[in-house]
Amino acid sequence: MGQSPNTDWFADARLGIFIHWGIYAVDGTSESWSFHNRETTYAQYMSQLQRFDAARFNPDAWANLIAESGARYAVLTTQHHDGVALWNTKQRTPSSQKGLWNTQKPLSTVHQSPAARDLVTPFVQAIRSKGIRFGAYYSLLDWSHDDYPGFLKDGTRYKIANDSLRWNRFLQFMHAQVEELSMQFKPDLFWFDGDWEHSENEWQAAKVRALCEKGNPQVLLNGRLKTYGDYDTPEQNMPVTRPASKVWELCMTINNNWGYRPSDTNWKTPDEVIRIYTEVLGMGGNLLLDIGPRADGTIPAEGEQVLKALGRWNRKHAEAVYGTREGLPYGHYHGSSTLSKDSTALYLFIPSVKGGNQEGQVQVMLKGIRNQVVKCEVLGTSEPIQVKTVGKISWSTVPGTLFMAVPLAGMDEHMTVLKLQLDGPLRLYSGKGGFAD
Numbered sequence: 238m239g240q241s242p243n244t245d246w247f248a249d250a251r252l253g254i255f256i257h258w259g260i261y262a263v264d265g266t267s268e269s270w271s272f273h274n275r276e277t278t279y280a281q282y283m284s285q286l287q288r289f290d291a292a293r294f295n296p297d298a299w300a301n302l303i304a305e306s307g308a309r310y311a312v313l314t315t316q317h318h319d320g321v322a323l324w325n326t327k328q329r330t331p332s333s334q335k336g337l338w339n340t341q342k343p344l345s346t347v348h349q350s351p352a353a354r355d356l357v358t359p360f361v362q363a364i365r366s367k368g369i370r371f372g373a374y375y376s377l378l379d380w381s382h383d384d385y386p387g388f389l390k391d392g393t394r395y396k397i398a399n400d401s402l403r404w405n406r407f408l409q410f411m412h413a414q415v416e417e418l419s420m421q422f423k424p425d426l427f428w429f430d431g432d433w434e435h436s437e438n439e440w441q442a443a444k445v446r447a448l449c450e451k452g453n454p455q456v457l458l459n460g461r462l463k464t465y466g467d468y469d470t471p472e473q474n475m476p477v478t479r480p481a482s483k484v485w486e487l488c489m490t491i492n493n494n495w496g497y498r499p500s501d502t503n504w505k506t507p508d509e510v511i512r513i514y515t516e517v518l519g520m521g522g523n524l525l526l527d528i529g530p531r532a533d534g535t536i537p538a539e540g541e542q543v544l545k546a547l548g549r550w551n552r553k554h555a556e557a558v559y560g561t562r563e564g565l566p567y568g569h570y571h572g573s574s575t576l577s578k579d580s581t582a583l584y585l586f587i588p589s590v591k592g593g594n595q596e597g598q599v600q601v602m603l604k605g606i607r608n609q610v611v612k613c614e615v616l617g618t619s620e621p622i623q624v625k626t627v628g629k630i631s632w633s634t635v636p637g638t639l640f641m642a643v644p645l646a647g648m649d650e651h652m653t654v655l656k657l658q659l660d661g662p663l664r665l666y667s668g669k670g671g672f673a674d
């Protein structure tokens with residue numbers, strides 16, 4: 238591996254939007270996995286190509302929504318496991334399955350679908366014009382390619398050990414596609430998927446990384462090129478405690494599926510998404526939140542509403558989000574928090590209290606803070622909050638316990654943020670409560 242790239246922009250960004258768009262949206266079937274797992278036939282699955290029209294795709298509307306959500310980067314599926322490219326790839330996909338698509342031409346939306354165009358270029362232009370960084374999702378594995386061993390879950394086409402020439406033909410194809418993406422779009426981030434099917438040597442991961450860096454020497458890679466990635470990417474499942482790696486990202490759907498599936502109505506509420514988001518922020522991670530547009534390019538209202546709710550919350554609480562780092566370690570505050578980069582400002586997240594008596598208060602307790610609190614306020618209101626210190630022994634260096642009463646009336650609809658301006662960089666006491674340190 239070359240020099241470690243600078244991850245600052247990524248660590249500062251905090252929110253990204255993931256977009257799973259592909260032919261699977263036509264019938265609302267699961268992306269690639271539906272034929273791989275034999276829920277449908279390959280022929281039926283690929284027939285969606287004939288009906289993928291992107292007729293109402295408005296890249297500026299997508300970019301506006303992404304910007305409104307407060308996300309600082311967006312990751313688009315340039316090609317999922319089904320091998321259908323959304324850009325004008327020049328690489329041809331050999332197939333023995335005649336008649337499903339025109340194997341004389343590349344397997345892309347440009348040549349094989351009524352959309353008849355490159356969908357990646359206008360997307361990249363639209364988001365970059367708004368200062369949003371571009372991440373290229375690309376599946377290393379390609380279940381449509383005749384020279385790729387995998388196809389269906391219970392079958393392989395061949396074993397690499399028995400036919401390395403055939404595997405090398407696939408590698409040439411895959412490497413050439415990565416190079417196209419790298420040179421045409423110079424992605425800020427490559428988001429690989431499917432690395433689990435082969436080893437680092439088999440993928441020639443070092444070469445893949447070099448190809449990504451060819452277009453952008455500062456490119457970041459997610460953690461799915463074996464050991465060649467720059468950060469961990471847990472999928473759907475949230476870590477319980479702060480991961481050891483400094484930079485990481487939770488990728489998560491808003492309902493249960495990555496692509497558009499009208500049968501899936503199990504939407505997370507804005508309240509749940511913001512609760513998860515602030516939990517991730519407090520553990521020093523980013524949230525990469527997924528939406529699945531329809532085949533015509535429109536975005537389901539449920540997803541749009543969650544993005545807009547996030548946006549409202551992000552704008553109000555921007556200073557507690559962008560450029561902040563992981564918050565207090567476990568035990569000091571029973572909730573999630575972030576710290577400014579210089580750790581002189583502490584942001585405590587307080588879940589909203591619903592349906593209660595709006596005249597009440599929430600008592601926030603904070604332990605082990607050695608600093609003086611210069612100022613305490615609820616973000617988005619001008620209301621100062623009193624900080625009461627209790628249990629401080631005058632002759633002991635052990636700090637007292639802080640209590641802050643936050644009026645319910647000034648609380649945010651989803652998540653209130655209490656800002657504590659400290660007298661300097663954070664200094665913690667984490668002892669056993671003896672008289673001296």
Ligand code: H79
Binds near residue numbers: 472
């Ligand atoms: O694009 C979305 C999904 O289609 C794709 N990643 C997101 C972003 C994805 N779906 N499932 N997975 C990734 C994980 C798949 C795990 C499995 Fe396995 C592959 C289960 C069985 C084979 C990995 C290898 C876990 C067990 C063995």
